[in-house]
Amino acid sequence: MDVQIDHPTRKTLGEPGQQVRSVSVALPAGSLDVVTHADPNSAILEVDEVGGAPITVSFEQGVLKIEQYKDANGQVWGPLKGILGATVGAAFGGGQAGVTSRVTLTLPRAAKLSVKTVTADVLVGGLDGSVSAYGVSGSLTLDRLAGSLDVNLVSGDLEAASCSGELKAKTVSGRITVQDSPLRSIKLNSVSGAAIIDLSSGRCLITANAVSGDLTIRMPAAAGYDATVTSTSGHVVIDGQTLHSEDGKRGGHTHEGDRSVAIKARTVSGNVVVLREDPPPSAGPGPVVAQPHPDIDDVQDVRPQTPDSDEEI
Template sequence: MNIRISLVIAAVLLAAVPPAQAAQNLSRHATVAPNAKVDVSNVAGRVDVTAWDRNEVELTAMLESDKDQLEFEASEQQVSIEVIKPHHDDRGSSDAVLTLKIPRGAKLSAETVSADVTVAGVKGEQRLNAVSGDVRTEAYDEPVTLETVSGDGTVVGTGGKAAVSISSISGLAEARGIRGGFDGEVVSGKLKAEIAAAEAISLDSVSGDIEARVELTPDSRVEMESVSGAIAFTIKPPVNAEFDVESFSGQIDSCFSAKARDRSRHGSGSELNFTQGSGGASVHIESMSGDIKVCDR
């Protein structure tokens, strides 16, 4: 084998080596209506959304894989952004980082699998879904719906009266400073809520613990339910509410003067029914085996 043949073989072998994946750094821009709808979807990586005072959508994207494609479709009323992966990579082995600026009043919808989502300053309606990524956003006056399977979901209120809904299968579902309605659901995840003067509050768990600190108004309606998770419900004084608390086999504790009583005359379990202060608000709590504690401190 002479040198020429050796060089030819080496060149052929070099040509057969797949090239290293080159990252794609892309940017897109569109002028839109102040309340345009913005849909974002990403499999793996991150989605960071911030609001600004321009009627424009600006996207900066870093796709780790040169096989991924960025789809950006824009009209005045709607912008659709998707990271499209090759079919064999639908589990997201390469990340895509999307950094997005949208009008403050835009409606936002984000769907991810393993990508974290953070949203700041968006006042329009938000629908955020992640399978295993963490999601964090702020609530203003328009509804916020956040759903995860295993990721944590956090919604922080900013003084508005948004109706907030958080649902997580196994992650932490946390809401703070919510002044509108709140609906929280978990299976095994923990549910933590600090609600300021909301009217409709619903907290629901299978085995995860529920921890809620609430400021009630005369119109507040609270529904809490758990199968085996413990419920700790703390109300900011002064407390004016009617309480209806029931558990099949869990213990019921109260910091108020009323004490739980056995329901053996009517069936099984124990219950605690009383009116604190002038009433007005209503609190209904029930569990199968989870312990329940109701306090004002």
């Protein structure tokens, strides 16, 4: 049974004994925050703002759907199926201006999540299940996620922190930033958006393709690497060394150490830089402890009294 929400409210969703396994959210504009709790059988929906169209909520056989806009055929954003070629106007089916909401959703950690937005900013944190996200110009922030991540954006920026598992990300002009993440696999496709990857683990396969977007990868200080990088006109610098192939083209193949970070990257004019994080500072000398000289008696540390004073100073 569908429930219509057209005003701010807070609802607990679910059925006794029925786990919330999969969640699908479709919101055009505004914001969506997704956090987690320990109860596997419920989700909490908090709507702080809703305008332009009601939010429709349904829950059946472990599948929760939260949708704010459907086209004339009852489909949620048919135009977003071809998201990389979509425009905001097309995504709204010819101009549904003012359709917006601000939503917070609390889910079980194991739930799988799918999000579709146009301009809404999205934050997802703490999930172990897989996450897929499709957006046009809204930003996407992923924090402490352990499942597989599949992201498609046009001009919106992606920021991921402390994520493990696998990441697939496609963007036209949006910036991709991955911070302090022990990801096992990263696959990136970009036109002009830059990508910065900061790995906290020394084992990862990175595959990247870009036109003019720059790619920067920072590895742990002790990690080895195996890098195959080519660029038509961009600079390629691997571990401080400019890389050229034997025929003089930019890029080539190089490796060092245990090859635990495997990199396959190709750009047209984008630069590719692979570097290491700074090694931890070495331990300095310990504190100096003064030792008494064997030929010197104990030194009095109290000022002796004088005839003019009867107090210790």
